[in-house]
Amino acid sequence: MDNNKQFTAFAQEAKRIGQRGMLPASTKYNILNQYNPTNNSVEYKDRDGVVVFGINLTTGVLTFSQPLNIGVVTTFLAAVNFNSTVTMSSSLTLGGITVSAPVKETQMYLVSGGTGGGAAIATSRSYYTDSTTMVTMPASRFQINPADYPGCTFLLEAVYRAGALADATRTMSLELYDVAAASVVTNSTISGDTKADDTPVATTIFPRLRGSTNFRGNLTTGNRDYILRYKTDTATRFVDVYAAKLIIQY
Numbered sequence: 001m002d003n004n005k006q007f008t009a010f011a012q013e014a015k016r017i018g019q020r021g022m023l024p025a026s027t028k029y030n031i032l033n034q035y036n037p038t039n040n041s042v043e044y045k046d047r048d049g050v051v052v053f054g055i056n057l058t059t060g061v062l063t064f065s066q067p068l069n070i071g072v073v074t075t076f077l078a079a080v081n082f083n084s085t086v087t088m089s090s091s092l093t094l095g096g097i098t099v100s101a102p103v104k105e106t107q108m109y110l111v112s113g114g115t116g117g118g119a120a121i122a123t124s125r126s127y128y129t130d131s132t133t134m135v136t137m138p139a140s141r142f143q144i145n146p147a148d149y150p151g152c153t154f155l156l157e158a159v160y161r162a163g164a165l166a167d168a169t170r171t172m173s174l175e176l177y178d179v180a181a182a183s184v185v186t187n188s189t190i191s192g193d194t195k196a197d198d199t200p201v202a203t204t205i206f207p208r209l210r211g212s213t214n215f216r217g218n219l220t221t222g223n224r225d226y227i228l229r230y231k232t233d234t235a236t237r238f239v240d241v242y243a244a245k246l247i248i249q250y
Contacts, residue, residue: 105249107157110228111140112243126161126240131231134175134184140228140244141179146219153249154216156190158209159242162232165197170232172239176215176246179225187215206242 034042043054054063113125129135146154162172176188194207219226232239 105247108142108246108248110142110244110246111137111241126242127230128238128240129230129232130236130238132233132235134173134177134229134231136177137228137230137241137244141225142227142246143223143225144219144246145221145223146216147221149216149248151250152216153214153247154188154219155211155214155247155249156188156244157211157247158190158192158244159206160192160194160209161196161198161206161240161242162193163195163237163239165195167195168234168237169193170234170237170239172209172230172232172241174209174228174230174241174244177227177229178220179227181220181224184229185215185226186218187211187213188218206240210247 034044036043039056040058041054041056043051045051050065051063052065055061056063111127127137156174156176158172158174160172160174162170171191171193173189173191175190176185177183178185188211190209190211192207192209194209196204196206198204228244230239230241
């Protein structure tokens with residue numbers, strides 16, 4: 001090998017060695033390799049050919065084959081619409097208001113502790129009646145729009161008693177009444193005949209009654225007024241309601 005050829009070979013080898021470990025200034029993708037003409041989308045696949053991320057160029061919809069985990073603060077410059085269920089395993093803060101997940105149930109007091117009561121139940125006042133026709137509890141009137149609670153379950157719950165332990169049998173019934181429609185809300189009525197011993201007061205535990213049938217679908221959409229009504233099933237046999245709630249389950 002003459003000197004010129006030997007020098008050229010050394011120069012080429014030196015250039016090759018000097019380029020080892022150098023990374024390209026940028027990485028470029030050929031979008032045609034990811035384009036799927038059958039659904040007009042760009043699809044990014046793993047080494048097994050499974051699509052892990054896709055963009056539908058017709059609808060603009062992004063599709064992820066696995067849950068999306070965002071590990072940094074993300075700013076959305078426009079409205080974000082969720083058209084299905086959103087599951088939170090932690091908490092979500094919106095405008096300074098933190099919603100903790102999971103939210104399972106809200107208990108809305110409609111009435112608590114009426115006037116009256118005798119010496120034996122002076123510290124546990126109640127609404128009481130011996131009427132066999134429904135009578136209203138004026139203090140329980142409230143307004144609600146069922147459309148504000150999509151997918152929720154509405155139930156009534158009452159803390160009551162159907163007489164003391166030694167009293168004759170009677171049944172307490174409680175219902176939700178639509179003021180504007182002048183009619184009872186279908187499936188809202190709850191009834192119970194459990195008694196309670198009201199002596200001594202300090203150890204009194206009154207029965208709790210909760211409905212089992214969701215009546216949200218029987219409310220009229222829009223803001224409307226509702227009120228509680230209650231009764232006994234036997235004249236002269238009093239029933240007591242100590243508290244009543246609207247239970248909203250998510």
